[in-house]
Amino acid sequence: MSILIVGSVAYDGIETPFGKRDRILGGSATYLSITSSYFTGDVNLVGVVGHDFEASDIEILRNRGVNLDGLKIDKSGKTFFWAGRYHYDLNSRDTLDTQLNVFETFKPEIPENLRNVEYLCLGNIAPSLQSLVLDQVKSPKLVICDTMNFWIEGAREDLLKTLSRVDVLIINDSEARELSGEPNLVKAAALIHDMGPKTLIIKKGEHGALLFTGNEIFSAPAFPVLDIFDPTGAGDTFMGGFAGWLAKTGDHSPENLRRAVIYGSVMASFCVEKFGPERLLEISEDAIKVRYNAFKELSEVPAHD
Amino acid sequence: MSILIVGSVAYDGIETPFGKRDRILGGSATYLSITSSYFTGDVNLVGVVGHDFEASDIEILRNRGVNLDGLKIDKSGKTFFWAGRYHYDLNSRDTLDTQLNVFETFKPEIPENLRNVEYLCLGNIAPSLQSLVLDQVKSPKLVICDTMNFWIEGAREDLLKTLSRVDVLIINDSEARELSGEPNLVKAAALIHDMGPKTLIIKKGEHGALLFTGNEIFSAPAFPVLDIFDPTGAGDTFMGGFAGWLAKTGDHSPENLRRAVIYGSVMASFCVEKFGPERLLEISEDAIKVRYNAFKELSEVPAHD
Numbered sequence A, B: 001m002s003i004l005i006v007g008s009v010a011y012d013g014i015e016t017p018f019g020k021r022d023r024i025l026g027g028s029a030t031y032l033s034i035t036s037s038y039f040t041g042d043v044n045l046v047g048v049v050g051h052d053f054e055a056s057d058i059e060i061l062r063n064r065g066v067n068l069d070g071l072k073i074d075k076s077g078k079t080f081f082w083a084g085r086y087h088y089d090l091n092s093r094d095t096l097d098t099q100l101n102v103f104e105t106f107k108p109e110i111p112e113n114l115r116n117v118e119y120l121c122l123g124n125i126a127p128s129l130q131s132l133v134l135d136q137v138k139s140p141k142l143v144i145c146d147t148m149n150f151w152i153e154g155a156r157e158d159l160l161k162t163l164s165r166v167d168v169l170i171i172n173d174s175e176a177r178e179l180s181g182e183p184n185l186v187k188a189a190a191l192i193h194d195m196g197p198k199t200l201i202i203k204k205g206e207h208g209a210l211l212f213t214g215n216e217i218f219s220a221p222a223f224p225v226l227d228i229f230d231p232t233g234a235g236d237t238f239m240g241g242f243a244g245w246l247a248k249t250g251d252h253s254p255e256n257l258r259r260a261v262i263y264g265s266v267m268a269s270f271c272v273e274k275f276g277p278e279r280l281l282e283i284s285e286d287a288i289k290v291r292y293n294a295f296k297e298l299s300e301v302p303a304h305d
Helices: A028-036 A055-063 A101-105 A127-136 A149-154 A156-163 A173-180 A185-195 A234-249 A254-271 A285-298 B028-036 B055-063 B101-105 B127-136 B149-154 B156-163 B173-180 B185-195 B234-249 B254-271 B285-298
Strands: A003-006 A010-016 A019-026 A043-050 A066-074 A081-086 A093-099 A119-122 A142-146 A168-172 A199-203 A209-213 A216-220 B003-006 B010-016 B019-026 B043-050 B066-074 B081-086 B093-099 B119-122 B142-146 B168-172 B199-203 B209-213 B216-220
Touching (some): A003 A028, A003 A127, A003 A234, A010 A093, A019 A028, A028 A043, A028 A055, A028 A234, A028 A254, A043 A101, A119 A127, A119 A234, A127 A156, A142 A234, A149 A156, A149 A173, A156 A185, A168 A173, A168 A234, A173 A185, A173 A199, A185 A199, A185 A209, A199 A234, A199 A254, A209 A254, A216 A254, A216 B285, A234 A254, A254 A285, A285 B216, B003 B028, B003 B127, B003 B234, B019 B028, B028 B055, B028 B234, B028 B254, B043 B101, B055 B066, B119 B127, B119 B234, B127 B156, B142 B234, B149 B156, B149 B173, B156 B185, B168 B173, B173 B185, B173 B199, B185 B199, B185 B209, B199 B254, B216 B254, B234 B254, B254 B285
Parallel strands (some): A142 A168, B003 B043, B003 B119, B010 B081, B119 B142, B142 B168
Antiparallel strands (some): A010 A019, A081 A093, A199 A209, A209 A216, B010 B019, B081 B093, B199 B209
C-alpha cells in the first residue's frame, strides 16, 4: 500500500568516537523513505532541499524506488544542515551547528495525486506543519507521528491539535514523561492515549521499546549490538520499519503491531552499524528476516513448565 | 534441592514518596530466603543478628520454612541497621544512616550439616567473606553470587578471587561496566565471563535484565508496574527467585536459565508493590504462575509471517 512521508531532507556532519563524516545525506524523511522502501514499493516523499543538493543523493533515493514528486528543490538557498558530536557512550550528543536554510520556510504541499495516500508518516517537524499536511490528505488508513521535546515545550497547543488527529505516536521515554507530566510510563501512556493516539510506542534506546495498544503492553528488546558506529537516524529508521511493515500488510491487529515494532527495531539495529544511512542502503531482505528471527529468539520466554 | 543463603539480616528505615517505615525487616539474606522459599522447601540461612532482633521476625522466617540453624544471635550488639530515602523517580536513593553493629565482625560459619548444600547463594557481602564461605562448602552444584560497586572499587583483588569460583554472577548494568571497564554490555559480559562466571545476569531496573550464557543472550522485560511503593530488596528478591527456581528444578539448561530469570523478575515485581518484604509474605503460588504468564505475554514476538 502507499505511504506518504513528510519530514526533513538534510546534510549532516557527524562525529562519533569511531570517526567523522563532514557531510552525509540525512534528515527524518530520508531515513523514513529508505527504510520503508524495504517493505512497500509505493513510497512518496514530501520535503524540501536547496540548490546544493546533489544529483547523486537524488539517485540514492530513486534507486530505492522512492517517488520524489513531492520533493521541492528551492533554488533560493541551501539544504538544511545539522552537525553534532556524540559522546563516548553514544547516548548523548552535542549539536555543533544547525542551519535551517530552505527548511526554515518549508510549507509542505501534498501533490494532488498523493492526497489519497493510505499510510501517512509525519516526521519530526513543527506540529503546525504536521496539521497542514493532515488538512491536505483525504482519509488515510493510518496516521503515524513523531515529535520531540522542542515542540512539547515550545508548541504544546499546536502539538495537542495534531495529536487529536493521530493514530500512532512514536516518541522516546523522556518525551513521553514530558508530554504527559507523569514519570511512570504506564500512567503516561494512558494520559497520551486520551490526547488522541490509540497506539503509543515509547522508544528506550539501548533498552528497547514499549508498545501500548488498547489494554495490552508489548515490551520489545533492543538488539545487543557489539559496535554502534553512529546512532544518527535510528529513531526515524525505527518509524520507517514500523510504518513500512504496516503498509505492506495492511493489518493493524495487536499481534501485527508487535511485528511492526520488531521490524522497526530490526531496521534501527542495522542503521547504527555504519555512518548515516550507509548500512541501510546495503542490506538485503534476507538479512532483515534473519535479524527478525534473532529478535524473536532474544526475547523468547519458555512456557513455565 | 537444598539452598544455602549467606548475607545480611537487617532492620531498614525506608522513606519513599508514598510513605515511611522506621524499622522493617530487611537485609539480603532475608529477601533471598523468603523468596526462594516459594520454590524449594530446603532453604537455609547463614547470617548474624543482634540482641534487638525480634522473636516475631524469627517467626516470619520460620513460617516460610527457612532453617535458621546458621543464624547467629550475637548478644554483644544490635542488628545491622540501614536507613535511606528514595527520590521521586525511585531510581536513586540517599543513604541516611548505616550502623553495621554486629554485622561488622561477622564471619560466616557454615554448620557442618549444611556444608553439602547443592545451591549456594552468596548475597552482597565482602568478597573475602564470600571466599570464606566457598572454603567451607563441599561441592555445590551451583554457586550464585551478588556484589556491588563498593567492593568492585574497594576490594577488587578479593572480588576477582571469589569470581574465579562462581558459576553465576548477578549484578546491575553500572556494576558490569565498572567491573569490566567496558561501556558496551555485550563486550562487558565477555570480559566478566573470562573472570570465572560462565553465566552472567545484568539487571537493568525498570528496563528488565539480560542473561548471558555461552553464546546466547536473553533479554527479559521488566513488568510495567503501575505503582512502585518501595524498591528496597528488589535485587535480592530477583536473585532469590532465580536461585529458587533452579534449586526446584535442578536444570541448568539455557532454556531453564531463562525461566529462572523470569521467576526472578516475577518475584521482584511483587516485592516493589509494598514496603520491605510485606508483599512477598502474602503472595500465592498461583499468583506467581499468573504473573509468569503475564511476563511471557508481555514479550511475545509473533513469527514474522
